[in-house]
Amino acid sequence: MIASTPPVVALTLGDPAGIGPELIARLLARPQTTAQANTVLVGDRWLWDEGQRIAGTAVELAPVASFDEVRGRPDTEKPAFLAMDTVQPGQVQRGQAQAAGGAAVLRVLDRCMDAARAGQIDAITFAPLNKHAMKQGGLRHDDELHHFAEYLGVTGYFCEFNTLNGLWTSRISSHVPLKDVPKYIEQQRIVEATTLIYRSLQANGVPAPRVAVAGFNPHNGDGGTCGREEIEVIAPAVAELNGLGMPVVGPFSPDTIFLRGRDGELDAIVTMYHDQGQIALKLMGFSQGVTVQGGLPVVITTPAHGTAYDIAGLGRANVDALANAFAIAARMGRGCPG
Structure with missing residues (x-):
């Protein structure tokens, strides 16, 4: 075409x-x-x-x-x-x-x-x-x-994106019970989900997307005293993405990362589960948001x-x-x- x-x-x-x-x-x-x-x-x-x-x-x-x-x-x-x-x-x-x-x-x-x-x-x-x-x-x-x-x-990785006023979100797990979310938090899934939203933003006209990854535990795990996923899985995934040429940042505490998004500092946030991103976006603009079927x-x-x-x-x-x-x-x- x-x-x-x-x-x-x-x-x-x-x-x-x-x-x-x-x-x-x-x-x-x-x-x-x-x-x-x-x-x-x-x-x-x-x-x-x-x-x-x-x-x-x-x-x-x-x-x-x-x-x-x-x-x-x-x-x-x-x-x-x-x-x-x-x-x-x-x-x-x-x-x-x-x-x-x-x-x-x-x-x-x-x-x-x-x-x-x-x-x-x-x-x-x-x-x-x-x-x-x-x-x-x-x-x-x-x-x-x-x-x-x-x-x-x-056959490759796919997931839903949600977007509102230029801010996009992706998630590592989606329509699964909360009790099952931890088993989805794997380094490879984080790398695949983040790569997918990064490339999709480029396809949507954002040449150098600013992408951040959320943590999973309260207070981002508090240095490992409140969960170790941030240290053992999420941070290594971010490092791998950086090595692949994507200047992704994180993990950031889930209860504050959307303030950065709201204030225009980010183009996308990768979350660990459905409501971690959905609640924030819907509070910011329920009647404006869009779902993009990624992958x-x-x-x-x-x-x-x-x-x-x-x-x-x-x-x-x-x-x-x-x-x-x-x-x-x-x-x-x-x-x-x-």
């Missing part, structure tokens, strides 16, 4: 019972959305119409019969629309996790991944989904990232928040996080190495 060609970004409507359809309607009503990419919406026509009704928008789409028709479109100001029949209105009860909705989400995402593997699209941004509904609908993994990795044949051969992004079943259909959902997710997908989908 030449630099002047806009990336092709596929959008999906997310869980049919959540806020996804109305968020997509608001996103596509923004002129700056189609200015960033050649956009193709993929999903059920009735669900798109329902999202527009809730959002109060009237966006005209350009129907296409296949992904093959998208990249060469002469006019990309109007979003393309690839219709799929995945779920019927009678199978969806707004505000509830249901198998039919989860199965529909999987079908749409899988078709988009097929298109990415075929070189027909460059990135995917999906509206919020619900893991419980997806598991009811056939998801065999703990989360969507592991489904993506298996579907795309990924995959295709760029995939989504808002960091969920389906918000409690406000689905009320027209109150904030589109900012979805807009941020789309912007990242467009930037990273321009042909930069991931």
